Amino acid sequence: MELTGNSLNDFLMRKFGRTWDNVIEKFFKLDEIDLSAIENFKKLAIDRIPSIAFETDSVILLQKLNLMKDKHFKRAAILLFGKNPQKYFLQAHVKIGRFASDADIVTSDIVEGNLFQQVEQTLNILKTKYLLSPISYEGIHRREKLEYPYPALREALLNAIIHRNYYTTSAVQVRVYDDTLLIMNEGTLPDEITVEDLKHEHLSKPRNTLLADVFYKSGYIESWGRGTLKIINECVNENLPEPVFESRGYLFSVTFKKTNLKTDLKTDLKTLTTEDQIFSLIVEDNKITLLQIARLINKGLTITKEYVRKLKSEGKIERVGPAKGGYWKIIAKQ
Numbered sequence: 001m002e003l004t005g006n007s008l009n010d011f012l013m014r015k016f017g018r019t020w021d022n023v024i025e026k027f028f029k030l031d032e033i034d035l036s037a038i039e040n041f042k043k044l045a046i047d048r049i050p051s052i053a054f055e056t057d058s059v060i061l062l063q064k065l066n067l068m069k070d071k072h073f074k075r076a077a078i079l080l081f082g083k084n085p086q087k088y089f090l091q092a093h094v095k096i097g098r099f100a101s102d103a104d105i106v107t108s109d110i111v112e113g114n115l116f117q118q119v120e121q122t123l124n125i126l127k128t129k130y131l132l133s134p135i136s137y138e139g140i141h142r143r144e145k146l147e148y149p150y151p152a153l154r155e156a157l158l159n160a161i162i163h164r165n166y167y168t169t170s171a172v173q174v175r176v177y178d179d180t181l182l183i184m185n186e187g188t189l190p191d192e193i194t195v196e197d198l199k200h201e202h203l204s205k206p207r208n209t210l211l212a213d214v215f216y217k218s219g220y221i222e223s224w225g226r227g228t229l230k231i232i233n234e235c236v237n238e239n240l241p242e243p244v245f246e247s248r249g250y251l252f253s254v255t256f257k258k259t260n261l262k263t264d265l266k267t268d269l270k271t272l273t274t275e276d277q278i279f280s281l282i283v284e285d286n287k288i289t290l291l292q293i294a295r296l297i298n299k300g301l302t303i304t305k306e307y308v309r310k311l312k313s314e315g316k317i318e319r320v321g322p323a324k325g326g327y328w329k330i331i332a333k334q
Helices: 005-015 035-045 050-054 058-064 075-081 115-130 150-163 209-217 227-237 261-271 274-284 290-297 301-313
Strands: 072-074 094-099 105-111 135-138 141-144 172-176 180-186 244-248 251-257 317-320 327-330
Touching: 035 050, 035 058, 035 075, 035 115, 072 075, 075 115, 075 209, 094 115, 105 115, 115 150, 115 172, 150 172, 150 180, 150 209, 150 227, 150 251, 274 290, 274 301, 274 327, 290 301, 301 317
Parallel strands: 094 172
Antiparallel strands: 094 105, 135 141, 172 180, 180 251, 244 251, 317 327
16 A cells, blocks of 8 residues: 555654654744643642642643653643644644534534643533533432533543544544534544454554643543443443444544434334323423424324323323423323
8 A cells, every 4th residue: 555645654653653742843932831721730630640739840840741852842742731732733623513414514613722622612512502401300300411421422522632643634523413423533543453442442552642641641531442432331321322433544433323212203103192192202302392292293283282281181291381491290101
């Protein structure tokens, strides 16, 4: 196979035992380091490096983290602690998009800053803007669970940021669809690891060793090759399908899927009476609207309201709160 461009660069660096993040940037200066980012890292790393609490010299700390050489800063230092990493590496950012289809994008965001900031801000934007947190009740306890397990999303995003190929000009992408969420980055798996290996215990072989080391010391990740197992287990524990890992061409991606209860119910409801159909829909989603119910049972809104009134009069359901913002309370389950 003939290697060219970024693939050739990556191959040569690995051949000589070097990684992209280990290269120095001679023009980056000390006053471009964000001291607040270093202080935040010290708080995060104190469990794994207790002595870090007594380190007051930022330069010495960066030297101990192997982020400097001959008084020059390495690329990893810029990405992790630079005030404006994108000044040197424009490609080092995350793009989030909401898609109606592969060709139709509804809204998008770009997340910049150092890599720690990118992780936290991306997850926060996903939680507040792109994903739903349906409300459910366990006894008197109210629970708001994200559509996809937060720990799994966090792990997948960290993997994409740490293991991506920074030679390229593309960004890490997070694509949100109605029933799937995809996290994609340039940078395929090492030759020694297959996609099937990700479903079992395997060695950790980071593409960017300095980035992985600092994230490990901060407590963000483990270094035992168990991250993909954690992603799988978090999804399975929430009764979601196993995420799909793909390594193809120059890309690596993780696709999260959610069970489309309404689609499944639409098929199963055909065997129930209209009244039981409505009751089943409300049991599955206590915030479902009358209009959504009418569409799923293929009835008019007026007749749907009559069936709902009957369920109320029979003492099976109760409406709590207004039509907009309220929810259905199940009184007698069938």
